[in-house]
Amino acid sequence: MPDSPAGPPSPPVPLAELLAREELGLHRIAGPGQADLLWVHTSEMADPYPYLLGGELLLTAGVQLTDPDTYVARLVQAGAAALGFGVAPVYDTVPAALVEACDRHGLPLLEVPPETRFTAVARAVWRLMAEARHRELRRVTRAQQALATAAARPDPVPAVLRQLAVQLEGRVALLTADGGVLHAAGGRPAPDVQTALARLARVVAPSASSAPSAPSGATGPAPGAAPGAAPAVMPPGAAPPAAGPGRKPSPSSATDTRAGTHLFAYALGGGQGLALVLATPRRDSGDHTVAGIAVVLLSLLTAPHQGADAAGRSAALVRLLLGAAPQDVAPLLGDGDPWTVVHARRADGAPAGPLNAGALGAALGSALSDVDRETVRVLLPGPHETVPPQPGWTLGVSGPAPVSALPDADTQASRALGHAEATRAPLSTHRPGTGGLAALIPPDRAEAHARTLLAPLTEPLAETLRCWLGLHGSWDRTAVALKVHRNTVRQRIARCATLLDSDLDDMDVRTELWFALRRG
Known part of the structure; x- marks a missing residue:
C-alpha cells in the first residue's frame, strides 16, 4: 500500500452520510455499509493502484474494466474506502462480477445513476467534510475555553480533569508512572x-529510575494536529517495553481498546513521570485535539518550581533577549554544556501557534520554545544523541553546540528542516563533515580556501548552491527546501556557474564546491 499521507484538513465522512443525500440517488449494492471517506478520486485506468493514497471513494464508469476480481483486490490493497460505479455510458447495469468481487473483498460498492455526475458526488463529499470540520472546530473552541476557565480556578488540576471528563464524556485520571x-x-x-x-x-x-534513556518530557498530539491522527499504539494485553540504556525513547502517547472502551494515555511534559489517561465509550473526531489542550495545561500546572540552576539559565536567556553578548551570559548557561536547536513545521502545512509550540517543546523535553509564523524553534539543554520524531511535525535538528555557537546551530537546524521537507522525511539531523578525507586538511587552510573559492557568491547564491548539491542536483527538492520556485533555483545555479566560471555538471567541480561550502 502507498505511504500514508498526512491527514486531510477535516474529519472523514461516514459513507452513510453520503448515501443519505437523496439528490445524488446513490445506492450501496455490495460490501459493508460502514466506511470513512477521506477523498474522492475519479479514474478510468485499468489499475489505479499507484495513484491512490488510501481512504478514497473511487469513481469509475468501468471503461477499462476487464478483470473485476483483480481490479477490486488492487483497490483494497491500495486502501480505497469505497467504489462508485457509474452505469452510463459504458454499462447499463453494474456488472454482476464486480458486485461479487466487492462482496468477496469487503469493499463498499455504490451504484451511481446516469443522471448523477461524478463532480456532484465529489462536491457533496467536500461539503460534508467542510460541515464536519466546522462542527469540530466549534467543539474544540468551546472545549479550549472551558478548560482554560477551569485552569484559572483555585484548584486547577482537579477542575481541568473534571472539565475534560465532561468534554469527552468519559473517565479521566492523572497517574504516576507506577499507576x-x-x-x-x-x-x-x-x-x-x-x-x-x-x-x-x-x-x-x-519513571526516571526505570527508564534512563527516556526523554525528559513529552506530550500527546499537539493541539490542531490532523483530526484522527493516531498516536503510538500498544496492542491490548501487551506489556510495556523494558527500559534501560540503549532503548528507544518511550512514545508520547498510546492507545488501547477493550470491551467497547477506547483508552488513551498521554505523557505530561517536564520529566515528571506523570500521565493523563482517558477511557471513553467512543472515539470522536477532535478528541485528541481536546486531550492535547488538557495535556499542555496540566503540564504547566503540575510542573515543579525552578531550582537555582534553572532560574539562572532563565535569567541568562532574558539577558540574551535584551541584547547581551553570548559570551557575557555563557557562564550562567554553562558554556561548556552542549545545546541542541530544533526547527519544526506542521506536516500538514498549517500555521503553528504558541500553543502548538509549547506542546512540541514539552514533547521534546524543553520549555524553551518560540514560534515565527509556520516555524517553531525549540532549544534543548544538555546532550541529545537522538531526538525522536513527533507525529504531525517535520523536524530539523542541529548538532550539539555551546552557547557561543548557538547562531550556527540555529542555521544548522534550519538547513536540516529544509532537507527533511525536501526529502519528505519526518526528521533530519545535521551531520558535521569532520571525518574522512576532509579531516586530513587543517581547518584554517580549508576555511581560507573556501572563502577564496566562494568569494564571488552572495549568501543567497551560496546557500542555494549548498542546498542543491546536498540534494544531488534535484531542482524540485531544492525548491521545496528553500521555499522558492524551481525556476528561481535554476536561475540561481546558472548564476553561480557564471560567477564561479565552473561547469557544475562536472563531478570534480561539484566535489570541491561541496567541500568548500561545508567548510566555509
Missing part, C-alpha cells in the same frame, strides 16, 4: 480497564 492515581474524574472504570490504563501510563511516562 498511582493523583486525581480522577468521570466515574470509576471496570478493574480490567483500570489495569490497562495503568499499563499505558507506564508505557508513555516511565
